[in-house]
Amino acid sequence: MSVDETADRRLREILGEVPLEGDATPDCPSPETIWDAASGLLPPGRVGSLGEHAAGCRACTAIWREATILTRAAATGGGEARPSRRPPTHGMGIGWPLLAALAATLAVTIVGVCLFQLDPPPAGRTAVQREPEARSIRSLVPEAAPIARDEFQLRWTEGVAGARYRVQVTTADLDLLAEGRDLGSPEFLVPVAALRDVASGETVLWQVEAVAPDGSRVTSPTFLARLR
Amino acid sequence: MVETPDPPSGEDPRPWDPERLAAEIRPHLQRTVERLCPRWLRPRCDDIVQVAVLRVLRSREKTEENRPPPAAFLWKVALATTVDEIRRATRARESSGDGALPDGPAPPSGEPDQQFAAREIEAAIRDCLARLAPRRRVAVWLYLLGHSIPEAAGLLAFDEKQTENLIYRGMADLRNCLRVKGLKP
Numbered sequence: 001m002s003v004d005e006t007a008d009r010r011l012r013e014i015l016g017e018v019p020l021e022g023d024a025t026p027d028c029p030s031p032e033t034i035w036d037a038a039s040g041l042l043p044p045g046r047v048g049s050l051g052e053h054a055a056g057c058r059a060c061t062a063i064w065r066e067a068t069i070l071t072r073a074a075a076t077g078g079g080e081a082r083p084s085r086r087p088p089t090h091g092m093g094i095g096w097p098l099l100a101a102l103a104a105t106l107a108v109t110i111v112g113v114c115l116f117q118l119d120p121p122p123a124g125r126t127a128v129q130r131e132p133e134a135r136s137i138r139s140l141v142p143e144a145a146p147i148a149r150d151e152f153q154l155r156w157t158e159g160v161a162g163a164r165y166r167v168q169v170t171t172a173d174l175d176l177l178a179e180g181r182d183l184g185s186p187e188f189l190v191p192v193a194a195l196r197d198v199a200s201g202e203t204v205l206w207q208v209e210a211v212a213p214d215g216s217r218v219t220s221p222t223f224l225a226r227l228r
Numbered sequence: 229m230v231e232t233p234d235p236p237s238g239e240d241p242r243p244w245d246p247e248r249l250a251a252e253i254r255p256h257l258q259r260t261v262e263r264l265c266p267r268w269l270r271p272r273c274d275d276i277v278q279v280a281v282l283r284v285l286r287s288r289e290k291t292e293e294n295r296p297p298p299a300a301f302l303w304k305v306a307l308a309t310t311v312d313e314i315r316r317a318t319r320a321r322e323s324s325g326d327g328a329l330p331d332g333p334a335p336p337s338g339e340p341d342q343q344f345a346a347r348e349i350e351a352a353i354r355d356c357l358a359r360l361a362p363r364r365r366v367a368v369w370l371y372l373l374g375h376s377i378p379e380a381a382g383l384l385a386f387d388e389k390q391t392e393n394l395i396y397r398g399m400a401d402l403r404n405c406l407r408v409k410g411l412k413p
Contacts, residue, residue, distance in 0.1 A: 007403060007412075008372075014350050015372050021266050021314045031308035037383070039300070044385030051366035051384075055357050058350075059311075065373050066264060066307055074300035176291045207298060222298040 015061060022058030029053070031063050038067040040143075040224070043201040074222070137208050137220035140186075146201070146228035152190040154225065156208050159186070159218050163210035169194065170205050177204060198227050244292035250281050253296050257281060260306035269314060280309040349411055356405035364398035371395045 029037075029050055037047045054060035137159035141147070154167060165183040169190055170176050178194035186208075198204060204227065208220040242248075257280045258273070265273050283305050284297060296302070353372070357365050363384075370380040381391040406412070 008399065011349075011353060011402075012372050012374060014346050014353065016374075017346060018350060019266060020264060020311060021269075021318065023318070024315050031311040032304065035304045035307060040383055044383065047383050047385075048363075048366055051369060052362050055365050055369035056354050058354070061369075061373070063307065063311055067304075068373060068375070070260070070303040070307060071300055074298065074303060175287075176293070205298070222300060 016065065018058050018062045018065070020059075020062045020066065022060075022062055024059040025057065027053060028057060028060055031067075034060060034063045035067040035071070038064050039071045041203040137186075137210060137218060139206075139220075139223040141223065141225050143224045143226070146226045148228045149195045149198075150192050152192075152195060152225070152227070153187060154190065154206055154223075155187045156220065156223075157186065159208075159210045159220070160212040160216075162213045163218070166209045166211070168207050171198065171202075195227060200227055202227055242294050244289075245294055246285050246289070249288060249294055249296065250285060253284055253302060254281055256296075256299070256302050257284070257306050260303050261310050264307060264310045266314065269310075269317060272313060272317070276309050276313050279313070280305050283309060349406070352406055352409050352411050353402070356402050356409070359405060360398050360401055364394050364401065367391055367394035368398035368402055371399070 033042070033050070034054065036042050037050045040047075042050070050060075054064055136157075138157045140155040140157065141153075147153075154169070156165075165180070165186060165188075167180045167183065167188045168176060169178040169188075177198065178188075178190045180188040195204075203224050205222050206225060207222045210218045210220075212218070254277065258277045261273055261276050261280060262270075265276065269276075284302065287301075287305075288294075288297065357369055360368060363386075366384065367380055367386075370383065371377075375383070377388055377392050377395065380386075380395070381388045384391065386394070
């Protein structure tokens with residue numbers, strides 16, 4: 001490890017220890033707004049301006065750090081927020097992207113063994129057992145690409161053969177925008193009217209539940225989709 | 229991802245049952261609040277959890293949705309509620325004019341010398357960040373908070389190469405600034 005990498009790690013550790021009780025100012029955004037920014041739910045322009053404030057603010061830095069840790073845990077499938085309080089550390093050298101990927105993999109592993117489930121695990125399965133890949137549901141909608149409101153079609157992998165699907169589309173604050181029930185195919189076109197109050201550039205959340213022919217259910221992670 | 233052996237209808241047949249939903253979400257909110265709560269605020273953890281539970285219930289009330297919301301939403305509520313209470317308690321302490329109330333912030337644990345050095349470097353980091361050009365400042369700050377280049381690029385809507393350059397040059401500026409201050413992390 002180079003001197004710079006060691007120094008960078010130390011700097012990160014110091015920011016990783018900034019306490020949540022840092023003094024807030026009247027300019028500080030709400031914790032919910034910081035959460036949305038750290039989660040990529042705000043338009044990039046707002047993230048930039050919010051970051052300019054937060055970079056100089058202890059309170060906002062600490063909230064952003066915690067929001068990042070928690071959203072990462074959630075994005076890995078609903079893990080309990082028990083990873084290190086410090087963000088993953090990695091160097092800036094040639095292997096930086098690889099190290100970042102390894103750090104992310106490690107974080108997934110750590111979170112995986114610390115999982116808690118929002119729904120109680122069924123009998124015979126422990127809380128750390130993951131859904132077999134064959135029964136998982138993945139989004140087929142690229143999160144980075146904005147979608148036109150009149151073509152807001154959500155698609156996902158089948159997950160379970162012969163399943164019927166229920167999909168819920170909500171705002172970032174979980175206000176229900178649209179719901180598809182008893183769908184026979186893994187896709188859902190969100191009605192234009194349902195997106196009437198969602199501004200361009202905003203992100204919506206969506207989640208799928210598959211009901212298998214034997215009655216068992218598979219629930220997807222929460223996916224993101226951005227409105228053009 | 230979890231499968232539950234419920235009826236195959238795809239719909240939740242249960243009537244709106246906030247008490248049951250509260251019982252389901254409370255342990256998850258409690259764990260998160262307890263992790264986030266500073267030591268001096270721990271006696272109020274149960275109150276914070278209760279407020280968080282009510283916030284979640286209010287969000288589900290409109291649709292009478294019995295299923296727990298996604299983990300991300302629960303944690304967002306837990307974090308926001310905890311921070312709100314920290315700010316409320318801090319304001320109360322300040323307005324009382326007594327900085328040493330029994331339930332006020334306690335000094336952090338650890339060796340005093342180390343605490344002082346870390347606090348000094350933290351303040352210097354903020355000061356040096358403030359001297360960077362805005363785009364570099366935000367990119368470096370995200371990097372220091374553990375965001376990868378692709379993540380930072382995605383959040384700021386920059387391309388990855390541009391973001392890497394901002395971070396690389398910004399970190400060089402930051403290190404120089406800290407050196408000028410006589411600090412070596």
